[in-house]
Amino acid sequence: MAVLPVVAYPAPALRQKAKRVRNIDGAIARLIEDMVETMHEVGGVGLAAPQVGIPLRVAVIELPDEETIVLVNPKIVKRSGEREVEEGCLSISGYRGEIQRSVKVIAKGLDRRGREIRIKGEGLLAQVLEHEVDHLNGTLYIDHLESIDKLYQVAPDVETPEI
Ligand code: NI
Numbered sequence: 497m498a499v500l501p502v503v504a505y506p507a508p509a510l511r512q513k514a515k516r517v518r519n520i521d522g523a524i525a526r527l528i529e530d531m532v533e534t535m536h537e538v539g540g541v542g543l544a545a546p547q548v549g550i551p552l553r554v555a556v557i558e559l560p561d562e563e564t565i566v567l568v569n570p571k572i573v574k575r576s577g578e579r580e581v582e583e584g585c586l587s588i589s590g591y592r593g594e595i596q597r598s599v600k601v602i603a604k605g606l607d608r609r610g611r612e613i614r615i616k617g618e619g620l621l622a623q624v625l626e627h628e629v630d631h632l633n634g635t636l637y638i639d640h641l642e643s644i645d646k647l648y649q650v651a652p653d654v655e656t657p658e659i
Contacts, residue, residue, distance in 0.1 A: 497529045497530055497532075497533045497544060498530050499530070499533055499534050499537045499548075500531070500534045500535065500548040500549075501548070502526035502534065502538060502543075502547055502548060502586050502587060503546070503548065503549050503583065503587055504587055504588075504589070505585075505587050505588045505636065505638075507549075508588075509546050509547075509549050509551065510546055510547070510550050510587055510631070510636060511633065511634040512546060512634050513551075513632070513633055513634050514544075514546050514550075514551045514552050514554075514631075514632040514633075514634075515551055515552055516544060516552075516553050516569050517553055517554060517606075518553050520568060520606065520608065520609070520610045524552075524554065524568070525608065526632070527537040527545065527550060527552070527554060528556065528566055528608050530548070530553060531543050531545065531548060531554065531556045532556050532558070532564055532566075534548060534555065535556055535558060536558075537553055537657075538586055539658070540586045540658050540659060541557065541558060541559055541560070541620070541624055541658070541659055542555065542556065542557040542558070542624040542627060542628050542659040543555065543628075544628045544631030544632055544633050544659075545555050545629060546632065546634070547586060547587050547631060547634075548620065548639050550593055551631045552658055553568065553569045553570065553631070554566075554567070554568050555567045555570060555628035555631070555632065557621070557624050557625070557628065559620060559621060559624070559638060565612075565615060566607055566608040567605040567606070567607075567628070568605055568606040568607070568610070569605050569606055569612045569632050570603050570604065570625070570628070570629055570632070571604050571605065571629070572601050572602070572603050572604065572625065572626060573602050573603065573604050574600075574601060574602040574630050575598040575600070575601050575622075575626075576598060576600045576601075577583075577599025578597070578598060578599065578602055579596070579597060579598075579599050580594055580595070580596055580622050581595060581596075582594055583595055583596045583597070583623065583627065583637045583659070584637075584650075584658040584659065585627070585636060585659055586635075586658045586659065587636070588636065588638065589658070590648065590650060590652060591638075591647055591648065591649055591651055591653070592647075592648060592650050593637055593640075593641050593646055593648075594641075594646040595637055595640040595641060595642075595646070596640065597622065597626055598622050599618065599619070599622060599625045600616070600618045600622055600625075601616075601617050601619065601622040601625050601626060602614060602615070602616050602617075603615045603617065603625045603629070612659070619623050623645060624659050627659040628659070629647055637640070
């Protein structure tokens with residue numbers, strides 16, 4: 497396993513629409529392992545492949561004290577509710593923004609063994625699922641800001657987890 501460098505805004509890699517994974521082969525298995533290790537190393541709660549410069553639809557999520565979720569070719573199939581959240585991104589360090597996210601989402605995709613999975617997320621998990629699927633579409637949380645006044649600089653040791 498290896499820790500991969502996280503791409504920083506405004507790298508073009510963050511703006512590409514990632515491609516579907518056709519076959520979960522050894523290279524994808526390795527990418528998943530490396531992404532999990534990288535997420536642990538940087539202390540994030542989620543990471544999408546474009547953030548490590550790989551334009552494929554792969555994301556990993558790990559909320560505090562929860563199991564790791566691996567999502568290949570994920571899709572949000574249902575969203576409900578709306579809430580204001582404070583959000584940060586590992587690729588936009590030192591900033592947070594206030595944006596609207598869904599209260600609940602349902603995501604579908606494949607796990608690391610290629611089995612279909614369906615994840616119901618509420619609160620932080622819903623937020624992270626939306627954030628990661630956004631990354632796979634080249635969208636960043638700053639695109640959801642109603643105004644630039646809702647973006648602010650924060651100290652690097654701020655407690656909100658980054659995604
Ligand atoms: Ni992010």
